[in-house]
Amino acid sequence: MSTYEEALKSWNLAGFKDGMIFSWIISEHKDICLELLQLILPDLGIVDVKNIKKEDTHKQNTVFHGVRFDIYAEDDRGRMYDIEMQVSDDHDLGKRISYYQSYLTQHALEAGQDYNDRVDTYVIFICDFDFFGAGLPVYTTEVRLKESDLILDTGEHNIILNAKATDFSAVSQGLAAFLKYVDTDVPTSALTCKIADDIVILKTNTQKEGDYMFYELEFRSRLARETKKVSKEARKKGLDEGRKEGRKEGRKEGRKEGRKEGRSVNYRIEEKQEMILTGYRTHFTGVPYGMEREQQEEMLFTTTRGKQWFLKGASGGGDAYCVTLNMTETGYDFFYSHQLDEYERNNLYDRTVTGVSFVEELELEDIVIPQTTYIIFETKDVKNVIDDYMNLLNLRIQVLTEWLPEMGFQLRKAPELAVYHWQPKIERNVQVWLPIEKRKG
Numbered sequence: 001m002s003t004y005e006e007a008l009k010s011w012n013l014a015g016f017k018d019g020m021i022f023s024w025i026i027s028e029h030k031d032i033c034l035e036l037l038q039l040i041l042p043d044l045g046i047v048d049v050k051n052i053k054k055e056d057t058h059k060q061n062t063v064f065h066g067v068r069f070d071i072y073a074e075d076d077r078g079r080m081y082d083i084e085m086q087v088s089d090d091h092d093l094g095k096r097i098s099y100y101q102s103y104l105t106q107h108a109l110e111a112g113q114d115y116n117d118r119v120d121t122y123v124i125f126i127c128d129f130d131f132f133g134a135g136l137p138v139y140t141t142e143v144r145l146k147e148s149d150l151i152l153d154t155g156e157h158n159i160i161l162n163a164k165a166t167d168f169s170a171v172s173q174g175l176a177a178f179l180k181y182v183d184t185d186v187p188t189s190a191l192t193c194k195i196a197d198d199i200v201i202l203k204t205n206t207q208k209e210g211d212y213m214f215y216e217l218e219f220r221s222r223l224a225r226e227t228k229k230v231s232k233e234a235r236k237k238g239l240d241e242g243r244k245e246g247r248k249e250g251r252k253e254g255r256k257e258g259r260k261e262g263r264s265v266n267y268r269i270e271e272k273q274e275m276i277l278t279g280y281r282t283h284f285t286g287v288p289y290g291m292e293r294e295q296q297e298e299m300l301f302t303t304t305r306g307k308q309w310f311l312k313g314a315s316g317g318g319d320a321y322c323v324t325l326n327m328t329e330t331g332y333d334f335f336y337s338h339q340l341d342e343y344e345r346n347n348l349y350d351r352t353v354t355g356v357s358f359v360e361e362l363e364l365e366d367i368v369i370p371q372t373t374y375i376i377f378e379t380k381d382v383k384n385v386i387d388d389y390m391n392l393l394n395l396r397i398q399v400l401t402e403w404l405p406e407m408g409f410q411l412r413k414a415p416e417l418a419v420y421h422w423q424p425k426i427e428r429n430v431q432v433w434l435p436i437e438k439r440k441g
Contacts, residue, residue, distance in 0.1 A: 007216040007397075011209060015185050016195060017128055019070060020212055022085040025198055026071045027054035032198070033073055035191055037081060039175040040124060040138075040159060048076040078119045080104050089129045097123050097141075097158050105156065122157045126182060130164045137165035137179055210287030211329065213397065267377045269436070275369040277321050278314070278345055279337025280307055280362065288324045288332055288416065289396050297322075300334070307362050311338040314348065320420040323367065335367060372414050374433040375399065399434060412437040 014021050026033050034049045052073045071083040082100050086093070104121035132139055139160040143152040163183040168176035177189035187196040202208055282300055286292040301308070312320070315338035323335040340348065345366070377399070400411055414435035421429045 007213050010216050011212050014212070016199060017085060017087050017182060017185075019085055020215065021199060021202065023054035023070050024202060024208065025195060026083065027052050029194075029198060032191065032195060033071070033083075035174075036083070036178070037073070037075070039172060039178060039191075040161065041122070042172065044075070044079070046075045049073045049081075050076070080108060080119060080121045081124065082122070083124045083126070085126050087128045089127075089131065093125065093127075093131050093160065097125065097160075101156050101158065108155065118155050120155045120157060122159065124159045124161065126161045126163070128163045128182060130162045131160055132162075135162075135166035137162050137168050137171050137176065206292045207286040207330075210289070210292065267375060269373065269375050271373050272369075272371065272433070274371045275321075275339060276345065276366055277323065277335070277337035277369060278340050278348065278364055278366050279311060279321070279323075279335055280304070280364055281333050281335040283331055284334045285331040288327065297334070300336070304336070307364075308336065310362065311336075311340075311364075314338065314344055315340050322418040322420075323369070324416040324418075325367075337367070367415075369415055369417070372412065372435045373437065374417075375404070375409070375436050376431055376433050378429050378431045396432070396434065404436060405439065408439050409436040410439045411435065 010018075016022055016025065026036070030049060030052060033052055034046065037044075037046050037049060050073070052071065054071060070085055071081075073081045073083070075081070082104060084100070100123045101121060104123065108121050109115065109118040139162065141158040141160075143154050143156075144150070145152065161179060161182075163179045165179060168179070171179075174189060174191065177192055181187055181189075181192035181195070187193040284293065284296045286296075308320070312318070318338055321335075321337045321339065323337060324332050325335065326333040348364070404410055412435040416435065417431075417433040419431040419433065421431070
């Protein structure tokens with residue numbers, strides 16, 4: 001099974017215990033977050049929650065730099081909560097709780113405030129294992145004097161929930177139903193039924209699927225690289241053999257995909273000089289591949305054909321460049337363009353020459369593509385330009401997670417391009433350019 005197929009299988013099987021699914025459900029449904037905290041901490045009288053943030057899977061946490069919480073939230077009294085889903089027992093729970101508490105504590109008291117004004121902080125671990133082996137559904141920790149039963153109030157509270165509990169008599173029916181749902185994935189209460197329904201809805205979101213797949217593939221690729229570092233000798237051997245094998249497998253896999261549609265796919269690594277492209281931009285949502293991109297591009301091309309014909313004529317019938325830039329977690333800019341020679345480009349902006357303000361009326365602009373090394377994938381003898389183009393874009397995941405690491409490269413932060421060479425009675429091809437650089441470390 002390929003890395004991509006393994007990631008897709010993970011997405012299809014992912015449930016509430018999956019870190020990303022858990023974070024999305026809790027952070028995007030305030031009512032679920034509130035009810036869950038009320039079940040776990042019934043004595044606090046929590047009325048409202050705010051500032052709910054999920055783990056940022058690609059950056060440092062947006063609340064506290066350097067640590068990433070599954071869920072961070074505050075209640076109506078300013079008390080702070082970190083909620084973690086923990087599936088595997090790595091035997092380090094105590095140290096992890098201390099680590100998370102330390103970051104909450106740093107922000108629980110503002111400069112100049114009295115220590116008595118420090119807000120209480122709560123670290124909650126929802127565990128799919130019994131860390132203490134006592135069969136209880138809830139474990140709490142506190143600072144107690146060794147010499148007596150006196151308790152020291154530090155304002156720090158740690159709660160460990162046990163989905164594998166054998167005796168739920170000490171907790172409410174609601175919390176018992178929630179923990180059993182974590183264990184079995186079978187909803188039996190209003191809350192767990194809502195969670196299950198929301199997961200079904202989430203799984204229909206193509207942007208969420210793309211984000212999950214990207215993270216899963218990135219994680220698997222990183223794990224594979226770390227595994228190779230275990231043996232220095234194996235790593236040294238892998239640098240040589242991996243490049244050769246990566247090229248071999250890249251060609252084999254690319255051609256295999258191509259043969260399905262009666263075409264061939266080849267790739268090469270090439271240094272491209274700086275280019276100035278003239279065109280127009282729009283903003284797409286989601287990830288730069290898959291059905292969501294195809295639908296948005298189809299709509300754009302259908303509604304802006306006049307601009308395309310104009311640019312193609314101004315470039316003398318040259319190649320069309322579709323540029324992906326300014327990528328974020330929620331979308332990216334898409335720039336349709338052609339490469340005009342300097343004379344045409346300068347005159348295009350000179351109304352005294354053209355007599356018409358093409359730039360303003362067509363909302364055109366120039367962008368500079370810097371000199372960059374690209375890995376270029378190309379299909380020849382194109383029959384269906386859209387199918388070939390989308391198939392190449394969908395190779396992006398496999399390229400980033402399998403081929404590039406084996407070849408000693410990584411994706412560079414630079415514009416990505418798709419190039420159409422589409423001339424009647426002349427060889428037709430589609431290319432995808434991914435910017436790369438030598439892998440660091």
